[in-house]
Amino acid sequence: MLRSEDAVVAVFSLQTELEVDARQLELMEARHEENRKAREEARDRVRRLYDDLDALFTRYREALRDLRAGVVPESATATEDEEARGGEGGEERSSILRLEADIESKERELRVAERSEGAIQDDGRRLRDDIRSLRERMSLLAQRIASLQSSLPAQKDSVTGVWDITMLPTGVKGVFALFQSGTLVSGQYVLEGPFHGSLDGTLIDRRLLLHRIDARLGRSMDLNASLSIDGQALRGTWENYDLSNGQARTGSWSARRRSPRPAGQDQESPEGGP
Numbered sequence: 001m002l003r004s005e006d007a008v009v010a011v012f013s014l015q016t017e018l019e020v021d022a023r024q025l026e027l028m029e030a031r032h033e034e035n036r037k038a039r040e041e042a043r044d045r046v047r048r049l050y051d052d053l054d055a056l057f058t059r060y061r062e063a064l065r066d067l068r069a070g071v072v073p074e075s076a077t078a079t080e081d082e083e084a085r086g087g088e089g090g091e092e093r094s095s096i097l098r099l100e101a102d103i104e105s106k107e108r109e110l111r112v113a114e115r116s117e118g119a120i121q122d123d124g125r126r127l128r129d130d131i132r133s134l135r136e137r138m139s140l141l142a143q144r145i146a147s148l149q150s151s152l153p154a155q156k157d158s159v160t161g162v163w164d165i166t167m168l169p170t171g172v173k174g175v176f177a178l179f180q181s182g183t184l185v186s187g188q189y190v191l192e193g194p195f196h197g198s199l200d201g202t203l204i205d206r207r208l209l210l211h212r213i214d215a216r217l218g219r220s221m222d223l224n225a226s227l228s229i230d231g232q233a234l235r236g237t238w239e240n241y242d243l244s245n246g247q248a249r250t251g252s253w254s255a256r257r258r259s260p261r262p263a264g265q266d267q268e269s270p271e272g273g274p
Contacts, residue, residue: 004152004160005179011148011162012177012188015258018141021134028131035124042117049110056106060099067092149258156231159185159203163234163255167191169248176255185210203227208234217242223253232257 152161163176174191180203187199189212201210201223212221225236234255240247 005181007148007151008160008162008177008179009188011145011152012175014141014145014148015162015175016190018138018145021138021141025131025134025138028127028134032124032127032131035120035127039117039120039124042113042120046110046113046117049106049113053103053106053110056099056103060096060103063092063096063099067096156229157203157206157227158231159208159227159234162258164258165234165253165255167238168252168254170251175258208236214242225253225255 149162158180159178160180161178163178165174165176166172167174172192174189174195176187176189176199178185178187178199183202183204185199185201185203185208187210188196189199190196195214195216197212197214197216197220199210199212201208203209206227208223208225208227210223210225211219212223214220220242221238221240223236223238225234227234235252236254237250237252239250
């Protein structure tokens, strides 16, 4: 069994990993959507090239049939007629040669397009494999977090646990991982920015005082709050010691105790096609 303090730190660490994975999943799914569009475009291009090739080959067969039948185009002159019927080949023989060259060129273009389509399909398969692996990892992380959170004390007068916080008036969001021993409170935090560091303070008569020590800025803020009767919410004010870049000196903040997430909440899998 983990101590409550160790469980809080573990939940905080695992939750950070889960949030990083969630952002990575968003990027991968965006890439998969781009791959899907590229695959459709490549497929359409190959289909158009096959249509062009079929049309060329139909013309080629007709030209060969006309040549064997001795048919001369109506526009041919007397000289051309003689050439067309003579051993020199004439206009139809030249037309056949041009069609053969066009067919060969179109087939080269088609081979390039098919190789490009195949590469796009391979990339899509790799992306889907990576997305499935990442979702499995996220599911395992969520299960572990839920297990650890369920082991934390559920006392209504304790702040031990993981809290989702919002700082006002900036709207900055973050996570506090707090551990209470008697009246003493310690913990870690991550805020958008990104900012991270440690917290220490006290909880006396449901009044919380925290000193925020930032890993880069040092002591940067004091936070006061009241713990709700059910122990699930914090609400209070903050005072900022870092006034650089025109930051506000005071403001308010609120927090909600994070409940265990249901394990295995996966999004829909990406399409399984090639």
